[in-house]
Amino acid sequence: MKLAIVLLVSLASSLARAQYYYQGLMDYLENRILAIEDRMELWREQSHRYRTELLDFKKLTADMMHGLGKEHGFLRQDLEAAGVRVERAEREVEYLETNASPRACVHKADKVLEQGTWGAEQRRRGGAEEEGEEWQEVQHAVSDCIDIISSIRSVKILKRAGGAKGVWVRDPRSSKVYVFNGTAGNKVYQFSSVMNFSSSPRINHSRQLRLPSPWSGAGAAVYNDYLYYIQQADNKEVQVIKYDLLSGSVEETAMVPVAGHTPVYSLNPETVADVVVDDEGLWLLYAADEHEPNINLAKMDPATLDIEQMMDTHCPRENAEAAFIVCGTVYVVYNTRLASRSRVQCVFDVNDVMISEEAPLFYFPRRYGAHASLKYNPAEKQIYAWDDGYQILYRLTMKRKLLV
Template identity: 75%
Template sequence: MKPVLVLLVSTAWTFTGAQYYYQGLMDYLENRLLAIEDRMQFWHGQLHRYHTELQDFKKVTAQAMDGLKNGHSMLFKDLEGARLRVDRVEREMDYVETQTSPRACANKADKVLEQGAWGLEQSRGAGEEEEDWEELHSRVSDCIEIISGIRSVKILKRVGSPKGMWTRDPRSSKVYVFNGTTGDKVYQFNSVPDFSSSPGVSGSRQIKLPSDWSGLGSAVYNGYLYYIKQEAGMEVQVVKYDLLSGSVSDTAMFPVDSHAAVYNLNPETVADLAADDEGLWLLYATSDSEPNINLAKMDPATLDIEQIWDTRCPRENAEVAFVVCGTVYVVYNTRLTSRSRVECVFDVNDMVISEEAPLLYFPRRYGAHASLKYNPEEKQLYGWDDGYQIIYRLTMKRKLLV
């Protein structure tokens, strides 16, 4: 009986211990679950807060984007309005210029030129003609001017190819048109008004040259046409053609070995002849690897090279160049065709300092200049821009170091 009692007591004690153990385990698990639920509720609250903040941020961002969009629209409208106003002003300026003379100024020499005083058909005596010419020559021989700005722009007409050249001889009123980038024909008009009023090139005198001119670097100076002759397998030549007799007066070999373009944006022009108050100039590049434009002073009578300079003006992105009073102005642009601008100036007499060099911008028109020719008598530039013939009237000032 006693062993049975001991067994019962032992069994009861074991059962009671197991009950306490499992109860403790259940309490522990229940506490852990409650802690996990609390943590999940905390995470849920945090997630809700983050979601709310994200929604607020998206709302603020959307409002800011709407504001930027409205601002962009208003700015675009303002720019469009400004463009329309600029176009209107340019049209009004063109209209005003059509009511006035194409001259930049009128003086005694201008009147002599306009009346054809230097023409061969005139009835005046040779002595009086020579006297007037000596007076004109003395007036421009001491050239001490630099360009200070572009006074006005006149779009004369549109005729011919996108690329070409037109110019006027400072010693006469005749205008010469070179259509395209090469050819053996030149169109001569009696005056700028005649060219402006003519339909196309009809009504002109057609001059047929003995050889093709190449590029857009020709020049007309004192009754002679100077042009570049470039043939395959032959050296480049400068040709002097007498417009009166219709014959070649002289030729000279080009002072380089290669046919490198002088302007990167006009590869057809291997050399550019320019005439100004001081005579005849030649702009060229010695080779394809030469980064800068070179300048040579030529004797217009013999075509001899008198002196050579490195202008230090790069050929890269160069569009055209012209010479005024012995100062080279190189016009630059980009291949995407933006506004043309003078970025490099070189004076052969070192009389133009960097602070004096003008920052010239040409009004944006149609494309890029194929040529710009300076007329020292009128102080005007004759430009060819995508087939449009344009006159730029210049304002001048004295060089500071004179």
């Protein structure tokens, strides 16, 4: 009996302790749930506040974007209107340049001034017939051609191939096209025709000519199956190389009359000298030295590379990008350091037949950058141009000089 009472007392004590323990656990869980509810309420309040702020920010952003969209539309309209005005102004400027533009830089040669003075004196003496004969003889000594450029008739962008600078030319006596990619190397790419070059996917998908010495600059020319290019090396003299394209051998070499490696065009410093072909034959454009501000011109014998005559064109090298010769008349093309529209701004007639009012001053159509080279083809009356990697053809309209 006593054992049963002890067991009952022990069980009652255990139940009391268990009840106390579970009651404490329930109180703890209830407190934790209340804390979680308080935090959830706080989170709900913060979430509501954040959502309200986000909606306000979204509305503000939408209003700002709407305003920016309107301003962008107005700006676009202004830019389109400005573009229309610029195009209209360019057309008007080109029209004025074609009809009554000022002439920037045409100078008379001293020998012709002396001849004109001598002719006036002969007229006073009654020797008009002899004076006329002597005048014709002086003019014939340099050039017989009397054509000048009237305007650029059309522009054809052939393709984009190669680097930003280079030369591409066509031999006036054949249909072959030659491409000089870059400003230095010993490879020249030959194509059978302009169409073949245009349809070729890459420059190197052609016949490659490996020259015996490297060419430099953008001053190469092709004339009567001969390649004329400039060779220069550090601390060495500058040379013109005549290379026979049929036999693959060097025919002649000649020293260029320059002191140092001064570029002939300041905007294309890689070109120290420029070999040029026109209706009269072979010419060389160069800068005598770094102190010479103007471009010099030399008439060369295509067979021997002998210099037959040297002249100062009076055209400055500063801001010049390229030049070409048509019928014994030098056309120097200028630009700006930040490339804009190329323009012919200086003209030099080796015969001094062109009068100042007649000298053309015109702009090239706006394209991609600045010309690295401009090569005139007298057989086609068009210019092969290299402009920022694009190969372009400029077809020219010619007119006759006004004889004075």
